[in-house]
Amino acid sequence: MSVTLQNIITAIHAKANIDNASGVIDNVSIDSRSQQNNNKTLFFALVGPNHDAHIYIEDLISKGVKNFVVNYIPEILNDKANFYVVDNTLAALQDFASYYRSLFDFPVIGITGSNGKTIVKEWLNFLLSPDFNIIRSPKSYNSQVGVPLSVIAINENHNLGIFEAGISTSGEMIHLQKIIRPSIGILTNIGTAHDEGFSDISHKIKEKLKLFSGVDILILNKNKTVEAFIKPEIKIFTWSTNDRTADVFYQKHTFEDHSILNITYREKSFQVRIPFTDEASAENSMHCILAMLYMKYSLETIVARVSELFPVEMRLKIKTGINNCTLIDDSYSSDFQSLKIALDFLENQKQHKKRTLILSDIFQSGLSNEELYARVSHLIVSHKISRVICIGEVISHFKYKFLNPVSFVSTEEFIAAFDSLEFANETILIKGSRQFEFEKIVSLLEEKTHETVLEINLNAISHNLNFFKSKLDPKTKLMVMVKAFGYGSGSYEIARLLAHHKIDYLGVAFADEGIELRKAGIDLPIMVLNPEMTSFPSIIQHYLEPEIYSLRGLKAFLKIAAEKNLDQYPVHIKINTGMNRLGFDAEMLPELIAVLKETKLVSIKSILSHLAESDNQEDKTFTNQQISDFDRLSKTITESLKINPIRHISNSSGISNFPHAQFDMVRLGIGLYGVSNDAEETKMLENVGTLKSVISQLRSIDPGETVGYNRRFSAKRKTKVATVPIGYADGISRLWGNGVGYVMINNQKAPIIGSICMDMLMADATEINCFEGNEVIIFGKDPTVTAIAEAIHTIPYEILTSISSRVKRVFYRE
Incomplete structure (x- = not known):
């Protein structure tokens, strides 16, 4: 990409706060975490109901980013960078992508539907890649944000595009159509996903069909209901398993580990073997077969290539590796765009300083090998990769461009040398094109456990966090509980994600949980809610902040603080307002205040209490009394000591059911993991x-x-x-x-x-x-x-x- 700022200003209809618009942009970003952000990056500060990227601008300026598309200019930054002010930064990103798409003229396949979009896209990429330089959506980048980012990755050497488009409500597809502008359309299965965003199935069909308003051909399962909404001028190419009037008719015969599709097309019959037995895979295969038929591939080529289709892994996975390693498994994809995404994902995994990248030859970049591996080298340097293991003849030829390279011509050669490579105490990103069979490498490096796994969706964590943040006053701080191993979900990875979202505090039950987070590189403030007195020295050593709930505990901590010559060490005072579990009762407060008045060893960081039945929406009397008591008792402490600490009492249910009790901070626990006592609220949360x-x-x-x-x-x-x-x-x-x-x-x-x-x-x-x-x-x-x-x-x-x-x-x- 190389686009002048002047053309960008025109394309996005921006009011520019800039002296000289003659500069050039070669990178677009919406992610403040990306190590690819630089002085030629154009950063779009997206704003949503639960987030505002304007808060990251100051950090980005310090990292060298100079150009920002914004809804407003933060006051203290007015003269610190170039700002392009628009009414809506998402609309501006889409306008820029639409402009950029107009600079290229080659066939584009656009795919939408309720299910199967990503699989059809990945399979088409595999089937057509021997003959085209393909640009496609990375992973499932099919949203209002993902589609523009996908299209912006086009370069002058691409000659076929494959993009998927997903919508969740009315009015979204029209924006994606202007960006993708497909010439070949594929409509996959229409199911129940996102039904809540549409009045009925007819409404959903009409909205999805807007992607195909300008296509030369539309490929779909023959369906009278769908065809009723297709405009007469749009040519369709249909398949069916029960309607012989379709252009292509097939019948499926299933065996233990594969299926045979008996296909009839234009009075010709042929068989295709697919390595799947389920109906969805057969349908997805038929979409691909019809695309190849339309593009005039021979039957022999279709039969041969389709038989080699494979299961599609649509997610980056973090796994526990051997010798205290962490694996990032992206072993079925090795295009340049997905490498950029995976390296940014790696950047968030800070458990190990040492980082190894295992990378195969990269295909279909649209770049010369010299330019491609020069760009890969730049990415590797910017992400501070410690070692690069190259697998493949081409990448091995360019290994001199990388830091600490080791090269192998094939995966088998790597496996033979495995014992000599010494993997330990590091994060390993594994990225390989399908033909290199990097799943064999993952198997070698993965810690051997039984076949049961708990999969944790980090996107869902972010969604749920933002859902609850949207309920808070902008000034209310947020503590997130990661105790009990993150409610069983794993604390390190979740804590890293929460750090990116700039939460104010983490909460753990015991000191050892906090110590493990510190060892993993988490530097957020961590409050220990149930500290044992024997753990006080370790708490101080790792700069954790203890909850103090008794005079005995306070005096024990003060004794150790005195021995260590501490000054104003942060502690949290817990008041009992009716939970009757831990905390200072009201009659204990005079003695508590007297002790605190006589010491400068500690500083009261916060005062808290715990709601006993915040999920009871039928009778709120007890909870409201707790809130009132907390307000009164906490003020007794603050006024007596003349301090202004953080006050907090609300938990997940309290955030939703008692919005007046936010005080200065709330504590989010089980809600982060997609669980709510309220059925309607549960619908708004995502399964983690x-x-x-x-x-x-x-x-x-x-x-x-x-x-x-x-x-x-x-x-x-x-x-x-x-x-x-x-x-x-x-x-x-x-x-x-x-x-x-x-x-x-x-x-x-x-x-x-x-x-x-x-x-x-x-x-x-x-x-x-x-x-x-x-x-x-x-x-x-x-x-x-x-x-x-x-x-x-x-x-x-x-x-x-x-x-x-x-x-x-x-x-x-x-």
Whole structure:
């Protein structure tokens, strides 16, 4: 990219606060964390209901960024940079992308629908890449922000584009159409995703079809309902499995590990083998086949290439590696754009100073190899990569451009040398094109645990955080609780994400939790809510801030503070207002105040209390009395000591149900993880954790045969039993067994039968088409932890925090 500032000003209709508009921009950014931000970056300060990127501008200026598209100019920065003022920074980003797209003239495939967009895009990229230099959306960059960023990555050497577009409500697609301007359209499955944003299915169809207003051809599953809304001037190319009037007709025959598609097109019949058995993969394959037919590929080429399709991993995953390593697994993608995204993701993982990049040859960049690997080198330097392991003939030729390079011609050569490479105490980013089979490298580097994993969606964490922040007064501070191993979700990675979002405090239960966060490089203020007096020296050593809830505890801390010659060390005073668990009662306050008046060893950073039933919306009397008592008692302390500390009492439910009780700070806990006691609020939150396992074994039992300990289940019919390697030692309550609960296999409910064992459970999969090794969902979107908790008469907290540490946590970003 190389665009003059003058052209940008015109394209986005900006009022420029700049002396000289003759400069050139070669990078566009919306992410303040990116190490790719520099003096030729144009930063769009996006504003949403839950965020405002203007707060990052001062930091970005200090890092060398000079050009900003803004809604307003922060007062103290007026003469510190070049500002381009617009009414709406998102609209300006889209206008710029539309202008940039107009500079290029080549075929573009535009894809939309409810499901399958990313898979069809990735498969088309694989199928067509031998013949084109393709620019495509990275991962699932299909939103109002993702589409412009995808299109802005086009360069002059690309000759085919593949972009996906996703919408969640009316009025969005028209903006994406102006940016993508597809010549070939593909409409995938129309399902229930984002139904709440549309009045009915007809409304959704009409909105999605706006992407194709200017296409030469529209590829879709033949459907009378959809076709009724397609304008007559748009030419369609249809497929079907039941309507022989479609342009392409097919029938699917399923085998254990693959399917055969018998296809008829223009009176010609041919067979395609796909390595999948599910209906969705067959449909996605047909979209790709029709695109290839339209582009006049031979049947022989189509058959050969489609047979090599593969499962698409749409997420960057963080995994625990051998020898105290952290892995970032992006092993199926190695294009330049996704490398930039993965390196920015790596930047947020600060657990290890040492960073290794394992990288294969990069294809379809649209650049010469010399220019491509020069740019890769620049990225590697800016992200402070310690070591680069190059795999592939081309990248090995350019290894001299990298720091501390090691090169191998093939993955097999790397594997042969693995023992000599010494991986330990580092973060390893693994990025490889599909043909290099980097999953073999991931398998070598990944810590060996059993096949059950708890997947944590970092995007959902950000969404939920912003949802609750939107309920707060702008001046209200925010503490987020990461105690109990982040409510079972893992504390290090979540704490790093929270640090980026500039929260004010982290809260942990015990000192060792805070110490581990410090060792992982977390430098946010950390409050220890339940410190044991024996931990006070360690608390001071790692600059944690203890909650003080008794005179005994205060005097013990003051004694140690005196021994260490501390001055104004931050502590937090807890008042008991009715929880009757920890805290100073009202009659203790005179003695507390007297002790504090006589010392300068500590500084009262905050005064807090704890709500006992903030989730009770039917009778708020007790909670309102707690709030009133806290206000009165905390003022007694502040007025007596003439101090102005932070005051806080609200938890997740309190934020929503008692907005008048925000005081100076609130404490967000379970809400961050997508759990609320309010059904309507739950709809606004996103699921964070999905507990997954696999089918270890399938067996068939006859009527009268039993399953599990004490033979608690007896089959009444011929039953297919799926054994899953997860049990009560992993945190699955035995109360959820024997017909009470269920797991999900291939999107279908499989009732749990018999007693849940220590390491296994059994499910009835009689009505489900499944095989050994298939994925099993224990909880997530269905069943939710709330539903499980209700069924076994407990609370979601217990479900989440019970998940054993032997269950591997995998963090990912969509």
